[in-house]
Amino acid sequence: MPLNVGDTGYGSVAGQGLSSSGAAGSSETDALLVPELGEEGEREQEWRPMSKEELEESAGGPAWRRLRCYLVVLFWLAWFAMLATAVAIIVTSPRPVATPLTWWQKSVFFQLQHNLFTGTPPAGSGAVGALCDHLAYLKSLGISALILSGLFGPSNATESWERSGTLPQVQHLLSKSDKVGLKVVLDVCDVQPFGAREDVETKEAWDATQHTLRFWLGQGVAGFLMCDTDAAYTEKSLMLWRGVLEEFSREDEERIVVVKQTRELLPLLRVSGQQLNVTLVDVVLRSVLPASPRPLSARQVTDAIETHLQTPEDTWLGWMVGGKAPSDLRRLLLVLLMTLPGTPVVKYDQLYPGQGGNGSQYSDSTYNFKSRHSTVALFSSLSHNRAREEALVFGNFTFLPFNVTSNMSSSSPPPLLAFLRSWGCVHFLVLLNAGPEPQGLDPNWAPRLPEAGVFVASTAMDRLGAVNLGTLALRPREAAVVKLFEPGSYS
Structure with a gap:
């Protein structure tokens, strides 16, 4: 018997939302969940993602456009603020200011042997010609100026040169030197025609001095070297010299006066009666070692070096070895000359030992060609490093007392000497061991300096590459010579 429930028919179930008609909720295909009605009886809008067109329309609205403008302006303001801060830090940070140096302050001087122009073997016209042929080679080694010594006797005058036939040789040498870019300074120590005599200061004597100075300056001489014992070493005569030299000086080619110091105290002559005192002497040439009839011991050499390293100076110095030293210290002294602040003056027999022929302390018959070549290589390395490294030209000088020497006796081994040449963040450490035993640095050496470095030069020319000063032994x-740098830096 069919079951009928009301009017629905067989199998139909009447309930809420369901009906037998085709209205909503009356079919099995209708949704089972019906959206709820809002407060006003309307169905709530169904959520769905925005299309591309709708996103572009919304992003282009005034609110988003204003926000993007604010962000762009904020970015550029922050960028310019950081740039201005960096520039301000660079401008206000302390940095070294290099004083412009003249040609003679940046030069390496080379003093020729005394018998070159005396006519004694192996000198003479052949020696002068050989020197002219080697001028370009000397320039390539880093030499910038020559000091010609032994040209004049105590009473030589220009007229006697003309009569002897030596003058054309010197003129030829001056001409060749100018062509290769070498300056020439004449050594006129104890030569009367270059200064008034002590007993007679007449107008004729001063006129003769001016005539002699003008003659050689006209030949291209860049300056003169006198001794502090000369009669011309007075304020009155140097004022005369200065006036003549200024006539021939140009902005790029200043003529100079060099005074070789032979006495313990040297009066620094200055122009008096002016608001700004001007020195009448450009370079004071000083010997590192004292005069001695016999070679000094290693201890005496070390004491002399240490004395000069700890003495502050207020004038521009030129350095030469001067006294006699053991032959095995020649390269150590060469390193010292080329790294001290000032103008180094290297003598012919220092660069070419055994060829001086003038009784030099460096003359040694066993000094073979290989050793001479090594000495020249060391000099060339030092001169070229000095030319391109500001710390070795403009740099400050600091003596580093690595070893306490006050309680040492004369019989104790010489201490290890060291000094620092610094310019900005660049530091060059120079170490000198004149003793007979290997020496390392004191463990408490300058703790604020970097311990890492790289070898620039050494006396044996066999030190290369990086080095740690904590393990270095000379x-x-x-x-x-060691160029210091922070670990991990290779500048």
């Missing part, structure tokens, strides 16, 4: 009679 061999006997060795000097080394």
